[in-house]
Amino acid sequence: MTVQRILSWTPAAIVFDCDGTLMDTECHWQDARISALRAFGFIPAPGFAERAKGLHYTECGALMAEEAGHPELTAGLTERLLADFRALAEARPLTMPGAPQLVEQAARFAPLAVASNCPREVVEASLSTAGLLHRFGHVVVPDGPDDRDGIRPKPHPDVYLTAARLCGADPADTLAVEDSHCGVEAAERAGMRILGVGPWPGDRTAALVDLWVRSLDEPAVRGWAGARVPAQIARNRPTMNP
Structure with missing residues (x-):
């Protein structure tokens, strides 16, 4: 450096x-990723938080669906992810x-x-x-x-x-x-x-x-x-x- x-x-x-x-807000994104996955019956794979960090939320939704083995759920997971994050961020900025x-x-x-x-x-x-x-x-x-x-x-x-x-x-x-x-x-x-x-x-x-x-x-x-x-x-x- x-x-x-x-x-x-x-x-x-x-x-x-x-x-x-x-x-x-990274803690909010992490909690939102977990809650969105759980809402669809999944749990994050090991190392998922680091792989998802910094990604655009649409890319994160696609990654969640891909790692869950259900790419057809991309839109639903993305929508739930953003909604959960917004609620958390507004409640505790x-x-x-x-x-x-x-x-x-x-x-x-x-x-x-x-x-x-x-x-x-x-x-x-x-x-x-x-x-x-x-x-x-x-x-x-x-x-x-x-x-x-x-x-x-x-x-x-x-x-x-x-x-x-x-x-x-x-x-x-x-x-x-x-x-x-x-x-x-x-x-x-x-x-x-x-x-x-x-x-x-x-x-x-x-x-x-x-x-x-x-x-x-x-x-x-x-x-x-x-x-x-x-x-x-x-x-x-x-x-x-x-």
């Missing part, structure tokens, strides 16, 4: 993943440690966007409940499954490329903040520098990021963001003629 590619650098834009990065503070600081020196595999209404409702939605200039999510020429879900790079373009930044000058291999792969394909967050993901994922931290509340992250704010203010201050 090239740590200094992050800690000594000021990005032109920052694009955050939502689930597991800004909002503590939680932010990830350090996420609100980092967003508040980052919004002072760079345009911000969200790139998520979740439905737009779910992302916006979660961020609004957390008081963070107004900090993001753009929320980018995949187009519907019937729109084959639109924005594809992660691990395709589309959501990240679109978010950088909307922020007016080159992808190479943009920082992606991610927690899953699926999302990290999307950001890497987009050509961004990547800050990974969460439990150690293993060498395969870590090899794709510039810096991996356990939490956005770590001193290194807080110090990096805090140091960017006065520098940006100084650059933006008008020069006084003598």
Whole structure:
């Protein structure tokens, strides 16, 4: 990992993943996957949670049906998965440690966007409940499954490329903040520098990021963001003629 590619650098834009990065919703997705499978009489296979993490919910529904041996149940499992997740997320919205503070600081020196595999209404409702939605200039999510020429879900790079373009930044000058291999792969394909967050993901994922931290509340992250704010203010201050 090239740590200094992050800690000594000021990005032109920052694009955050939502689930597991800004909002503590991975537990809700995990519970929703289990409840959806049980509603159809199945139980998750070993390792299913890791295979499903970060997938678009439609792809997750297809994966559940495939692993259950009943691909004809894809639509029903997908619908139940999303309904169960929405109920859980609305009942217990939680932010990830350090996420609100980092967003508040980052919004002072760079345009911000969200790139998520979740439905737009779910992302916006979660961020609004957390008081963070107004900090993001753009929320980018995949187009519907019937729109084959639109924005594809992660691990395709589309959501990240679109978010950088909307922020007016080159992808190479943009920082992606991610927690899953699926999302990290999307950001890497987009050509961004990547800050990974969460439990150690293993060498395969870590090899794709510039810096991996356990939490956005770590001193290194807080110090990096805090140091960017006065520098940006100084650059933006008008020069006084003598």
